[in-house]
Amino acid sequence: MNFVASRASAIENLNKFIDQNLLEYSKLRNFDYGPDNRSNVSCLSPYITHGVISELEVIKKSLSKFSFSKNEKFIQEVLWRTYWKGWLELRPNVWTDYLNELKKIREEFRENNSYKNAIEGNTNIECFNEWVNELKDNNYLHNHARMWFASIWIFTLELPWQLGAEFFMKHLYDGDAAANTLGWRWVAGIQTQGKNYLASEWNIKKFTNNRFSNIKLNENAPPKTTNKTYSTLRFQFKNPQSLREKNLLIFENNLSFEITDFNNQNFKKILLIMNKNENRTIQLDEKVIKFKSQLVEDQKKRLDEKSINCEIIDLSDLQNFSQESYCLYPNVGENLDYINTKNLKVEFLYRKLDQLSWQYCNKGFFNFKNFIPKIITTFN
Numbered sequence: 001m002n003f004v005a006s007r008a009s010a011i012e013n014l015n016k017f018i019d020q021n022l023l024e025y026s027k028l029r030n031f032d033y034g035p036d037n038r039s040n041v042s043c044l045s046p047y048i049t050h051g052v053i054s055e056l057e058v059i060k061k062s063l064s065k066f067s068f069s070k071n072e073k074f075i076q077e078v079l080w081r082t083y084w085k086g087w088l089e090l091r092p093n094v095w096t097d098y099l100n101e102l103k104k105i106r107e108e109f110r111e112n113n114s115y116k117n118a119i120e121g122n123t124n125i126e127c128f129n130e131w132v133n134e135l136k137d138n139n140y141l142h143n144h145a146r147m148w149f150a151s152i153w154i155f156t157l158e159l160p161w162q163l164g165a166e167f168f169m170k171h172l173y174d175g176d177a178a179a180n181t182l183g184w185r186w187v188a189g190i191q192t193q194g195k196n197y198l199a200s201e202w203n204i205k206k207f208t209n210n211r212f213s214n215i216k217l218n219e220n221a222p223p224k225t226t227n228k229t230y231s232t233l234r235f236q237f238k239n240p241q242s243l244r245e246k247n248l249l250i251f252e253n254n255l256s257f258e259i260t261d262f263n264n265q266n267f268k269k270i271l272l273i274m275n276k277n278e279n280r281t282i283q284l285d286e287k288v289i290k291f292k293s294q295l296v297e298d299q300k301k302r303l304d305e306k307s308i309n310c311e312i313i314d315l316s317d318l319q320n321f322s323q324e325s326y327c328l329y330p331n332v333g334e335n336l337d338y339i340n341t342k343n344l345k346v347e348f349l350y351r352k353l354d355q356l357s358w359q360y361c362n363k364g365f366f367n368f369k370n371f372i373p374k375i376i377t378t379f380n
Contacts, residue, residue, distance in 0.1 A: 001035050001138045003046050003173055005294030007256055010047035014058060017042045018065050026073040031207050032142040035134050046173035050295050051254040055082055056353055056379050076369055083368045084178040085331055086361030091230040092332045098181050099281050102162045118157055119167055127204055127212035128152050139173040139287055144207055150187040151199035155221035161188040169282045173291050177333030189223020196223035232362045237350045247271055249327040251335045252292050255299045261352050270310040272296050279315050280334050318344055
């Protein structure tokens with residue numbers, strides 16, 4: 001697998017998938033044929049996560065090819081990330097608590113042999129070892145494999161979900177605070193309390209075309225439990241009525257200014273922020289940092305071509321930045337943590353898609369998906 005870090009490549013991959021493979025998506029999407037055959041899924045998540053292409057771009061392209069009824073499952077999967085982000089925005093303490101728990105658990109498991117064997121792909125479970133190596137080599141896993149992986153990590157290897165979520169975040173090109181953290185919580189059984197996801201031998205064999213043997217798993221484990229509950233906070237994700245000529249900060253989740261809701265505004269200067277490992281709680285694989293850096297460079301190149309005044313700066317430079325600025329909202333996660341910790345003078349600008357969608361994220365996804373037709377109609 002090869003993810004080229006550019007918007008041009010993202011558009012090319014989108015068009016190819018829609019034209020050649022979308023029609024069979026709902027029937028074939030759960031099959032993991034291995035890293036050399038990903039034609040049954042879009043592989044667009046690394047680009048969507050970084051805002052190189054947007055959910056709406058993907059949905060509009062798919063609807064130009066097929067009707068909503070033929071597209072519905074694909075559109076739902078695209079909007080899962082939008083939902084997860086909204087859910088976490090309404091309960092940001094879930095992320096804060098996760099990082100605090102992670103710091104403590106790291107110390108406890110620093111010399112743990114089961115943990116070391118897991119992250120080195122040295123267990124007695126063939127498929128798990130294969131996925132560890134695939135993740136490290138390609139910085140991507142099929143969604144179904146992610147679910148199996150997390151279930152084996154938590155219930156068969158009996159390792160803390162927090163460490164597994166960190167391992168994914170470290171290596172995935174499409175890792176983000178919401179989808180990753182909440183996905184692991186869901187598998188463990190604490191996102192929907194009392195309901196965990198248990199990988200099974202028959203399911204893995206069926207959906208990998210019997211690529212693996214020696215799949216001995218704990219298929220009867222009870223869900224993990226927590227005494228923590230999170231009430232929904234009331235946030236107003238509102239934009240200013242009029243924008244003044246200030247600088248605009250753009251983080252790694254909004255790397256296509258030209259398709260944002262603010263692309264017609266005149267900003268004094270656009271500052272593209274690169275967050276390297278020095279300022280991260282979760283240290284990312286060097287290939288992931290390189291992928292992000294290349295996407296930032298690609299955004300600068302496109303802005304330069306449009307003669308838009310822009311510059312790439314390091315995240316740490318912001319602490320000495322005294323000018324009041326606008327900022328495309330970076331979402332709950334490490335970049336927002338830095339802004340809040342340093343008390344930076346920024347005014348957030350929110351996507352219209354998020355402003356509309358997040359109000360429906362107070363409950364589960366099955367409730368959210370009832371509003372998908374309304375969301376699509378608003379923007380299509």
